Amino acid sequence: MPAPERIPPRSLTARDLLAKGELTVRGRVREASNAVLYCSVSYEGEQAHCVYKPVAGERPLWDFPDGTLAQREVAAYELSEATGWGLVPPTVLRDGPYGEGMVQLWIEADPSASLLALVEDEEPGEGWKAVGFAEVGEGRTALLVHADDVRLRRLAVLDAVINNGDRKGGHLLPTVDGHLYAIDHGVTFNVDDKLRTLLWGWAGDPLPPEATSALAALAAALGEGEQLCTRLAELLTGAEVEAVRSRVGALLGTGRHPVPSGEWPAIPWPPV
Secondary structure (H helix, E strand, O other): OOOOOOOOOOOOOHHHHHHHOEEEEEEEOOOOOOOOEEEEEEEOOEEEEEEEEEHHHOOOEOOEOOOOHHHHHHHHHHHHHHHOOOOOOOEEEEEEOOEEEEEEEOOOOOOOOOOEEEEOOOOOOOOEEEEEEEEEEOOEEEEEEEEOOHHHHHHHHHHHHHOOOOEOHHHEEEOOOOOEEEOOOOOOOOOOOOOOEOOOOOOOOEOOHHHHHHHHHHHHHOOOOOHHHHHHHHHOOHHHHHHHHHHHHHHHHHOEOOOOOOOOOOOOOOOO
């Protein structure tokens, strides 16, 4: 697929372009489990590429209400913005050629960036964190590792807050300018513990000060009547919003990254 034509200038935010622009479907991302359409969006002379996921194309899941994945994607963006980390690309909920759906700015990843690896050693090398051993065929195993990277650590905290049930390697989009974006947040915000991720390298470790500060800010922003709380209530159920508050409170209470619960597979499959 071609690179995005251009991201809108400051006079027109990406959210404005995505929300108000004319969507034109250019193709489909066929490897996705749900309908994912590659589009262009144009408004007032500005244009960009984006992803459009219509609610009508969502495959039913046993543990999530039908027709709610698009709203969860937008909720993940709103919460990411509230942390100040900007980990999720600009995302809106709007009408499109196939009905209401999630529309998200297309991010072109840097193919040379390396955040995950399989190594033959028993321990991760310097600058890497161990996730666990994985079968690689012919009875062989290798150690799955991820980079000991502040951007990934922020994402691990965000995933714990939104209860991400599907953090795979293919959802990580590092860009050439050094930013990290994360995508595919449809299976999030469940009231039950669903955390499945490849970012377990900090499990049980103390949270860094910037994470504690971000969580404290989230706790305040999730108060009744606050803008973030009101916005999440438009996208999630009351029980799901309350569960977000509880997870933020639990992280602040322990001061540590969560560990696998043992009641749910800790690593998504396939991992990429």
